Structure formats: C-alpha cells, structure tokens
Amino acid sequence: MRRSFEKKVSLLSAFLAVIVLLSSCSKSTSPKDPEKDLFVIGFSQVGSESDWRLANTRSMEETFTNAKGYELVMENARQQQENQIAAVRRFILENVDLIIIAPTTEEGWENVLTEAHEAGIPVIIMDRSVNIWNKDLYLTNVGSDFLNQGNQAVAWLEKETEGQFSAEDPLHILHLQGTYGATAQLLRTKALEVADEAHDDWQIDAQLYGDFTEAKGYEVTSEYLNSNQDIDVIYSENDNMTFGAMRALDEAGITYGEGGQVKIITFDATKKALQYCLDGKIDLCVECNPLHGPLVEELIKKYRAGEPIDKIVYIEEAVYTRQNLTQKFIDLRTY
Numbered sequence: 099m100r101r102s103f104e105k106k107v108s109l110l111s112a113f114l115a116v117i118v119l120l121s122s123c124s125k126s127t128s129p130k131d132p133e134k135d136l137f138v139i140g141f142s143q144v145g146s147e148s149d150w151r152l153a154n155t156r157s158m159e160e161t162f163t164n165a166k167g168y169e170l171v172m173e174n175a176r177q178q179q180e181n182q183i184a185a186v187r188r189f190i191l192e193n194v195d196l197i198i199i200a201p202t203t204e205e206g207w208e209n210v211l212t213e214a215h216e217a218g219i220p221v222i223i224m225d226r227s228v229n230i231w232n233k234d235l236y237l238t239n240v241g242s243d244f245l246n247q248g249n250q251a252v253a254w255l256e257k258e259t260e261g262q263f264s265a266e267d268p269l270h271i272l273h274l275q276g277t278y279g280a281t282a283q284l285l286r287t288k289a290l291e292v293a294d295e296a297h298d299d300w301q302i303d304a305q306l307y308g309d310f311t312e313a314k315g316y317e318v319t320s321e322y323l324n325s326n327q328d329i330d331v332i333y334s335e336n337d338n339m340t341f342g343a344m345r346a347l348d349e350a351g352i353t354y355g356e357g358g359q360v361k362i363i364t365f366d367a368t369k370k371a372l373q374y375c376l377d378g379k380i381d382l383c384v385e386c387n388p389l390h391g392p393l394v395e396e397l398i399k400k401y402r403a404g405e406p407i408d409k410i411v412y413i414e415e416a417v418y419t420r421q422n423l424t425q426k427f428i429d430l431r432t433y
C-alpha cells in the first residue's frame with residue numbers, strides 16, 4: 099500500500115517535470131525571442147563578376163545586419179537570370195518580408211514579379227533596372243543614372259578631341275561592352291552610339307563583348323589587337339574589362355593614358371582605377387557608386403513607416419580625371 103503510494107507520487111512528479119520542461123521549451127519560441135523580430139530580406143545579387151559588384155555586396159551585408167534588426171538572405175546568381183528567378187521563388191515560399199533584386203538583364207521579369215506581388219511581398223529593384231509595363235510590381239528602382247554616366251564620358255571625349263579629327267581621318271574608338279541587356283550596358287552603349295551618329299569625325303571600329311569581367315576584357319582585346327592596332331580611344335563599360343584591356347595593350351607594346359597612343363575611358367571608378375588615373379594610365383573614370391546599402395535602408399525605413407517613396411532613386415556620382423584627383427582621396431576610398 100505504502101509502496102504503491104510512493105510510486106504514484108514519483109509518477110506525478112515525473113509528469114510535472116515533463117510539463118515544466120515543455121512549458122520552458124515553448125518559452126524559447128515565444129514572441130519575446132529577438133530572432134522572431136528580424137526583418138527578413140531576400141536579396142538576389144547578380145554575381146561576383148567585378149570589383150564594383152564585390153563592393154556592392156559588402157555594402158549590403160554591412161548595412162543589413164542582425165544587430166540592426168535585419169536578416170539578409172543573399173543568393174549569388176552567378177550572372178544567370180534563371181538563377182535569380184529561382185531565388186526569388188524561394189524567397190516567396192519562405193515568405194520573406196521584402197525582396198531586393200539586382201537584375202542581370204532588363205527583360206523577362208513580369209511573371210516572377212507578379213508572383214511576388216500576389217504573395218504580398220514588396221520588391222525593390224537595385225542597381226540595374228527591369229523593363230516591365232506594370233510599374234506597380236515593384237516599390238522603387240534605386241541605382242545609377244547610367245545614361246548620364248555615358249553622356250558625361252562622351253562630353254569629355256568631345257572636348258578632349260575637338261578639332262583633331264575629320265571624316266577622312268576619324269577618331270578610332272574601340273568599344274568594350276558589358277553583359278548584353280543589362281541597364282549599365284544598354285545605356286552606356288546608347289550614349290556612345292548617339293554621339294557617334296552625331297560626329298562624322300568619330301568611328302566605332304569594333305564593339306567587343308567583355309561581359310563586365312577582366313578575363314573577357316583581356317581576351318577580346320588581345321584577339322582584336324592581333325589584326326588591328328589603330329586605336330585612339332578605348333571606351334570600356336567597366337573597370338575590370340579596362341584592366342584586362344590594359345594588360346592586352348601592355349603585351350602588344352601599345353602605349354596608353356597621358357602621352358600615350360590610346361586614351362582610356364572607364365566606368366565604375368573603383369580605387370584601383372582611380373590610382374591608375376592619378377598615375378596617368380587611365381584618362382577618365384566615370385563613377386558608378388556601389389554603396390547602395392544605406393540608401394536602400396533609408397527607403398525601406400520609409401516604406402515600413404508608411405511614407406511614400408519615389409519610383410526612381412539615383413545615387414550620387416562624379417567623374418574623375420588626373421586633374422581633380424588626389425592621393426588622399428584615393429586612400430580614403432573603401433572599394
């Protein structure tokens with residue numbers, strides 16, 4: 099009798115212990131858990147094709163930290179749009195709070211953006227743009243004014259070469275192009291082509307595909323130089339292709355930069371390119387600012403506070419030549 103009483107007591111205490119354990123377990127997933135309060139951002143990044151892109155990724159990672167209340171889920175698309183579309187679909191399934199896309203190319207976004215819209219997940223388009231009819235499918239497009247960048251490059255070239263060439267003896271331009279269909283490629287190309295149309299003393303001798311990478315920039319320029327070395331200007335749509343082209347010129351024994359045969363125009367103005375510019379190896383650096391993180395965060399804060407935000411937001415940028423650069427400025431550059 100006594101033994102059975104003791105047995106009952108110990109059973110009861112075991113039962114109570116389980117209850118206490120269970121209730122303490124459920125506490126760890128209670129709304130007080132800080133993990134639960136993180137604002138989850140699914141970010142589909144283009145890839146890691148350039149120094150610009152690495153700086154852009156860093157800026158996002160440094161901005162959207164757990165300490166500031168964010169969880170940044172970044173997917174690297176390795177420059178393939180289909181990888182981006184798959185990533186966005188995963189973000190929708192995971193029901194993230196917001197999606198950021200740096201689109202590889204402009205076309206082909208209607209379907210997946212409609213899916214995000216129907217799931218009630220807001221989307222920010224960053225860096226490049228998308229070409230879609232229904233602009234309600236994204237909150238805002240934040241990035242560079244790429245046409246302005248191209249126009250600034252062209253205006254500089256006009257001034258630099260004024261009166262030196264003619265229709266019979268034109269300015270020979272070698273044009274290195276970035277990823278076809280990317281806004282940065284389309285608009286930098288457009289600025290040059292429009293200017294070329296307007297100048298009978300300019301001639302684009304070739305448009306070579308460099309896909310925004312150093313390896314391609316080197317490869318296509320080397321190959322071109324095998325059959326044609328009559329170049330006055332290289333208009334290169336990003337720094338990494340420029341670095342590749344410079345290596346090809348070095349190997350072919352062709353001089354460039356100040357006092358050289360070939361003038362070099364480059365886009366991005368990363369630290370390394372600015373240093374070449376100050377050292378007289380590159381003539382013009384058109385800045386493309388990759389530090390989008392803080393600007394995107396500002397827009398997200400406005401959105402969360404229910405404030406209106408502009409459909410297009412441009413980031414601040416400048417152009418650099420040897421004349422307006424200093425070593426101090428370059429040393430302070432973070433990318």
Ligand code: GYE
Pocket residue numbers: 147148149150151225226242280282310335336337338365366386
């Ligand atoms: O110029 C290039 C990068 O879209 C602005 O992409 C970006 C471009 C940038 O790979 O270096």
